[in-house]
Amino acid sequence: MSTFATSVPRGTPPATTRGGRDRSLAWLAAPALIVFVAFGVIPLIGVLLLSFTTWDGIGTIQPSGFASWRAVLTDPGLPHALWVTFLVMALSWGVQTPLSLLLGVFLAGAQRYRGVLAVVYFVPLLLSSAAIAVTYKALLDPNFGLGAGLGIELLSQDWLGESHLALGVVIFVVSWQFIPFHSLIYQGGVRQIPRSMYEAAELDGAGRIRKFFSITLPQLKYTIITSSTLMVVGSLTFFDLIFVLTAGGPGDATRVLALDMYKRGFQGNLMGPASAIAVILVLVGLALALLLRRLGGGGDSASQLDGA
Amino acid sequence: MEPRTTSRRTFLSLSLGLPLGAALAACGSAGPGTTSGGGTKATYWYLSTQPAEGVRKAAVDRFNKANPNGQIAATTFQNDAFKTKIKTAIGAGQAPTIIFGWGGGGLRSYVQAGQVDDLTSWFAENPAVKDRLFPSAFGAATIDGKIYALPIERVQPIVLFYNKKVFEQVGVEPPQTWGDIMDLVPKFNAKGIAPFSLGGQSRWTNMMWLEFLFDRIGGPEVFQAVFDAEKDAWSHPSAIDALTKVQDLVKADGFIKGFSSITADSNADQALLYTGKAAMMLHGSWSYGIQANDGGDFVSSGGLGYLNFPPVDGGKGDPSDTVGNPGQYLAISSKAGPEQKEIAKKFFATGLSTDEEVKQWIDVGSVPIVKGTDSLLAASKDAAWLQFQYGVAGKAKTFSQSWDQALSPAAAETLLDNISKLFQLSISPKQFTSNMNAVIGT
Numbered sequence: 001m002s003t004f005a006t007s008v009p010r011g012t013p014p015a016t017t018r019g020g021r022d023r024s025l026a027w028l029a030a031p032a033l034i035v036f037v038a039f040g041v042i043p044l045i046g047v048l049l050l051s052f053t054t055w056d057g058i059g060t061i062q063p064s065g066f067a068s069w070r071a072v073l074t075d076p077g078l079p080h081a082l083w084v085t086f087l088v089m090a091l092s093w094g095v096q097t098p099l100s101l102l103l104g105v106f107l108a109g110a111q112r113y114r115g116v117l118a119v120v121y122f123v124p125l126l127l128s129s130a131a132i133a134v135t136y137k138a139l140l141d142p143n144f145g146l147g148a149g150l151g152i153e154l155l156s157q158d159w160l161g162e163s164h165l166a167l168g169v170v171i172f173v174v175s176w177q178f179i180p181f182h183s184l185i186y187q188g189g190v191r192q193i194p195r196s197m198y199e200a201a202e203l204d205g206a207g208r209i210r211k212f213f214s215i216t217l218p219q220l221k222y223t224i225i226t227s228s229t230l231m232v233v234g235s236l237t238f239f240d241l242i243f244v245l246t247a248g249g250p251g252d253a254t255r256v257l258a259l260d261m262y263k264r265g266f267q268g269n270l271m272g273p274a275s276a277i278a279v280i281l282v283l284v285g286l287a288l289a290l291l292l293r294r295l296g297g298g299g300d301s302a303s304q305l306d307g308a
Numbered sequence: 309m310e311p312r313t314t315s316r317r318t319f320l321s322l323s324l325g326l327p328l329g330a331a332l333a334a335c336g337s338a339g340p341g342t343t344s345g346g347g348t349k350a351t352y353w354y355l356s357t358q359p360a361e362g363v364r365k366a367a368v369d370r371f372n373k374a375n376p377n378g379q380i381a382a383t384t385f386q387n388d389a390f391k392t393k394i395k396t397a398i399g400a401g402q403a404p405t406i407i408f409g410w411g412g413g414g415l416r417s418y419v420q421a422g423q424v425d426d427l428t429s430w431f432a433e434n435p436a437v438k439d440r441l442f443p444s445a446f447g448a449a450t451i452d453g454k455i456y457a458l459p460i461e462r463v464q465p466i467v468l469f470y471n472k473k474v475f476e477q478v479g480v481e482p483p484q485t486w487g488d489i490m491d492l493v494p495k496f497n498a499k500g501i502a503p504f505s506l507g508g509q510s511r512w513t514n515m516m517w518l519e520f521l522f523d524r525i526g527g528p529e530v531f532q533a534v535f536d537a538e539k540d541a542w543s544h545p546s547a548i549d550a551l552t553k554v555q556d557l558v559k560a561d562g563f564i565k566g567f568s569s570i571t572a573d574s575n576a577d578q579a580l581l582y583t584g585k586a587a588m589m590l591h592g593s594w595s596y597g598i599q600a601n602d603g604g605d606f607v608s609s610g611g612l613g614y615l616n617f618p619p620v621d622g623g624k625g626d627p628s629d630t631v632g633n634p635g636q637y638l639a640i641s642s643k644a645g646p647e648q649k650e651i652a653k654k655f656f657a658t659g660l661s662t663d664e665e666v667k668q669w670i671d672v673g674s675v676p677i678v679k680g681t682d683s684l685l686a687a688s689k690d691a692a693w694l695q696f697q698y699g700v701a702g703k704a705k706t707f708s709q710s711w712d713q714a715l716s717p718a719a720a721e722t723l724l725d726n727i728s729k730l731f732q733l734s735i736s737p738k739q740f741t742s743n744m745n746a747v748i749g750t
Contacts, residue, residue, distance in 0.1 A: 267392060
């Protein structure tokens, strides 16, 4: 009897106020929804339809059933591109998360010199991907680049010409570009943690490291999930940077799925198979976003401020 | 809070579809006629990269000055970017009035889609335009017996360039056979000089090596069989031999360190030759102009040597054969308005390969595709180079078109892809042939 009584106010709030709020919220969502449908949903439907056709981008579009899908799914290039995409995703997450987490925590401090450093760290985010790629390409050129110019043997590797090095460089540059952004997210997250928790821990005799692992890290759970989702889904779409830096090369060592799509569609004139890859990309992106959401939980029981 | 994050995530993943979707949408919305050109201007896209860009610009400027009422609006693009852009624009119905290209397979795909006008009757009405150009240049402009494009500009055979100063310094002679090339490789490497410069990221640069090796070892019929879509044409023993030879050269460190990350668009491969970091380079004849333009006194002081690709011992091919571009080509978009087409045709008849332009091409070290320029070539400051080129192009029993231009775009993309893997040693000649046999005739 008592459980029934308590569950009513929790499950269904008074019906009248709720209906009124929903209507006004729906109106507010309209502009975003229109843009989303026009530039997200409609092109997606177009791509889906296009994946069941044969089109060279110039002539007429011929329906061809599953021919494009068959071509894509039997191509040994697809598992390779998926693998490279996964590698870029996993490695860039693995590099970016700890570094931006530590930087974020560091920058959250109120000291003035940290504010100055924050501005300096922020610079890579202001540059366009293409400019970053062109610059790194010039710096890493084995014959005219930094290594050759300064005569440092260690730096004059064939950075972009060897498969493993090229992949490493891509991950390094991607991380260099996006760590500032994620640091910023973590900085915000850290500043949200109530001071009282740290004070309580200090009274209990916790050291700096213990405080980080027992308070900061658990409190940042949702921030980590948000930042990881952005990284993982974002790394599916890496195109501009890799295209300028390596063009998917050497061979196909850095040919990620998005690049494979572009090459098939716009260089090979095979719009059908390219659309099929686009559909695969969307499905993978949605699956990953869902997975991360599941990992993050989301029920009321997950509140991190219990006892604060 | 939560629903909003979901939609942002979804939006991120959905926005992937945008590039393809945009192309599709653009296709649907384009009405007949390129109204985007505006007014009575015909549009024309051409390639940047000096010194050729200057010659192209001068031709347009002269025409615009002479025809204030029917002008051409020109836009420039980088080579590799242009190849993609023009296809997308044509597909989207936003093509320029005048479509620049290299003839062959690319032009064929436009013709099949009905995107370019048949110019056969126009050439019949204007015999003077056709008669003064090299007949060999019309091959790549002719599809199924009809002429769809006007050959313009210059002949561009692929030539083996070398740095004479580096050869002197090492004390060796230019190669006369493939065996010589393989002997030279360790000698240059021992002195810390790369034997060959190569802009491998552009891929077509690697392809030129195969074009010559195929021809020298097995003759032009080996690739002709591919072009004619004969089954398993890539498995020809000469093809396997050529693919093996090129991998041997890669394994012997014949190409400069890091070649697979060098692009030809930035002219970094050219810089390697004139700075003496590399001894030789197989490249299109346009390289001469770039070396002269960028290389300081390298060309004027006689530092640049050149020869036709040497024969391969025991090969069946004729050593006089060459490959490259027999010309560049302009077609007229069938979607252009009648006024724009008129301007384009007037430009074709009066604005191109004019005496001024011919002279400018010669000045930048190129042989124009116009007949009877012998005396002009001989009088030029680059006479030796020009006459060498004229000889190569004129004496060649077969002047094969670049493979990536001769094949359909889809087959060319697979070819370039496999070539870059071949040079990366990530696939064997056998895998190369089976990958390529699979796309024959597509």
